[in-house]
Amino acid sequence: MTDPAGLYRVTRLIRRFEERAIELVRAGIIPGGIHPYLGQEAVAAGVCAALRADDLVTSTHRGHGHVLAKGADPPRMLAELAGRATGFNRGRGGSMHAADFSRGILGADAIVGAAAPIAAGAAWAARQAGSDRVAVAFFGDGAVNQGVVLEAFNLAALWSVPVVYVCENNGFATTTRTEAAVAGSITARAAAFGIPASTVDGMDAEAVFAAAAEAVARARSGQGPSLLECLTYRFDAHHTFEHILRPRYRTDEEVALGRSRDPVEIQGARIPAASRAEIDARIETLLDEAVRFARESPHPDPATAADFLYAEGLRPRAGAL
């Protein structure tokens, strides 16, 4: 069932989280920068609204939206971005790997497309265990030319794996336009494997939700994988380093046009102004607390740098005698 207020809350949370995170990048609190999810909020919100709490998700280097939409706690998320010991990954992952496994998020992967077979394997294992859990693998248009993604499509289709592949086509693989990188079409890649594929307006959270709900139901009922191509637009930089380097690969006019269809505004217009204001206020309070938590959290002890390298027991030799 569509929940307009719930979808708005998630798009707005992601929007404001990313804006606050960019402030923290500028303030030097988040080292190295982030890949902002700004403009793509409706995709994560719509897809994750179609999932159960025990469903599985693999995320990407531009993953904050997926992780928040799957229910992760913003303060611990922001603490991870700031490299603090209180983060989900205890400061070991940072922005590109921040993920809360207790929410069914099987990691955020910084190699484009690499999680496509991981999601398939997890979904297969869940089905083998007798559950009806579904896995979603998010990736961008830049991933559809990676061999490993096509290998994963083949495995998922062959074995009728309950996985939904969500391609966020934001128009650019870093600075390269989709049409300069993708021969044929994205959906035709899936169709070649007999995987049902559809293209949806990725700026409309309700449209994404409807398409995702259909794909998730298909997977849950044993009918195998689907591909959802969500047409969206990246409002901000590929990475915050662009704020300094300012590479010119799209015009201001194009960006303005892209931003004119704002997924947060589109969804916000569907709910009463009063409830919208209330949601906004609650999010500000939550994010104020998240920023305070991230700033005040301790840095990990350098003596623990090699912790978690192995599951248990094994400690690597030190790099110096």
Add this chain to the structure above:
Amino acid sequence: MPKLSYLKALNRALGDELARDEAVFVLGEDVRAAATNVTAGLHRRFGPDRVLDTPISEQGFAGFATGAALAGRRPVVEFQIPALLFLAFEQIANQAHKFSLMTGGQARVPVTYLVPNSGSREGWAVQHADHPYSLFAHVGVKTAVPATPTDAYGLLAAAIRDDDPVVVFAPAGALGLREDVDFATLAPVPLGSARIHRRGADVTVVAIGHLVQDALATADELAAGDYGDGALPGPVSVEVFDPRTLYPFDWAALAASLERTGRLVVFDDSNRACGIGAEILATAAEGMRLIAPPRRVTRPDGAVLPFARGLDLAMQPNREQLRRAIRQVVGHAPLVQTRPAAQEAVL
């Protein structure tokens, strides 16, 4: 006592682990028909949900295994050809291996990668003849190279039960070995525990995988004072040290061996530069007892194994080279060495 072949030991370990733990499953190319013989009979015994034939799609099914492991399974991935590890390297070294640390310990990836026929096989050469165990040890992926049927059983079983990714190399040169074994004594061998196949007083030969048998044969010859070239400086007592796993490496056992012998030769089927032999020599030089400069016998730098048999063999470490290295090390006037005050804490 019944005979156990190396190949049958791998097969038996897989069967025992599949029977013991429902989380275990096997996947790879042609595992149903058992093209390598390692998985013979397993599909019939455990069915298609536990023994999965994959398409030729190494990166894909390596990643698939990681996902299944994250969801609670213990996959064993068979690679028929060692070079296939290069195709799956990203999924092993950059994904499976890094999940534990980069998630702050939220994730475990208990995948075993089994490589029967690693190293050279006559008539295969070039793209089927690599022995890339040093590559995985360098990256920090747990790496086992069993030398005997008993250890093949024990190390594969331990790898499957381990909560981290482990690569198990089964050298082609060892697959034909047979051993008298009391099956009731077969058991997992802890990763990181070396085995001394033969005690000796004069020199420690660290031999890896199939080269252990060559080292033992050479030790026999030298014990009889036979250098094979008429030069007869007298019998030499060789200790044959098999690390069994290259990562983790049993440095404490090596230090103890060198306390006894003070001389070291490494016999290693890796390329010379940055091979595990280089690491063993460096570690020994930094903190262990050495009374003569150590030697290593390896493949050449950056070796590519040519096809013609003579050329192929010319690239591989051999017994003649080992004998020569031992003679150089043993014949060297003892160095006056102050023992390190405190042995480096090595694990």
